[in-house]
Amino acid sequence: MAEPLTREQILDTTEQVLRRFGLDKTSVVDVARALGVSHGTLYRHFASKAALKEAVAERWLHEVSTPLGKIAGEEGSAFDKVRSWIERLVHIKQSKAKEDPELFAMYNALAEESVEVITAHIHELIAQLTKIVEEGMKSGEFQKGNAHEQAAAIFYATARFHHPALAKEWASSHIQEEFKQVWSLITSGLVKKS
Structure with a gap:
């Protein structure tokens, strides 16, 4: 069973994705994909983009x-x-x-x-x-x-x-x-x- 996703992991990955795609082009789906989870999983931690x-x-x-x-x-x-x-x-x-x-x-x-x-x-x-x-x-x-x-x-x-x-x-x-x-x-x- 995989370890639960932490807030810090999400923020670290979001920073990496923002670096790669930029502020305007980054989506929650991009962050979820980089983490290997569904975007719904991210919405359990953060209510919105x-x-x-x-x-x-x-x-x-x-x-x-x-x-x-x-x-x-x-x-x-x-x-x-x-x-x-x-x-x-x-x-x-x-x-x-x-x-x-x-x-x-x-x-x-x-x-x-x-x-x-x-x-x-x-x-x-x-x-x-x-x-x-x-x-x-x-x-x-x-x-x-x-x-x-x-x-x-x-x-x-x-x-x-x-x-x-x-x-x-x-x-x-x-x-x-x-x-x-x-x-x-x-x-x-x-x-x-x-």
Whole structure:
């Protein structure tokens, strides 16, 4: 008797099929065929093709948020953690775009179709930053204020360096210098003046 099909097996195979056929041409039948099961079997795990695509997008976004969550949970200076968190986010996104631009574009398109998944992802990222900013306010490193609003401002102020829709700009020879300028501005508003 064959082992029962797991969610992870389905998502792994869906990713492989998406790579082969692309986002628009991939069907549930293609995924089922690659797994050697009927498409009805997949519908027991995912209610629709949209739900399957959302699950793939969610897993991909989780690969971004997990290492960032670890930074948020570390001990140390809040300022250093905010800087490390932003730099890691930028590195993850830019590395994915550079290493496999076609796959990055496909995942970006997949994520754009999954509005609720993207919204949850952004909320998760801002919540991680909020935790760090709150720590900085409590320790006296950062100016007092609304930690959530400040975290959201940091996230959106740095969007040019990590938002997939702006990936073409990442190849600019000035991008690192521009990041330094934005970071300097963030620092001047965040850090408590002595």
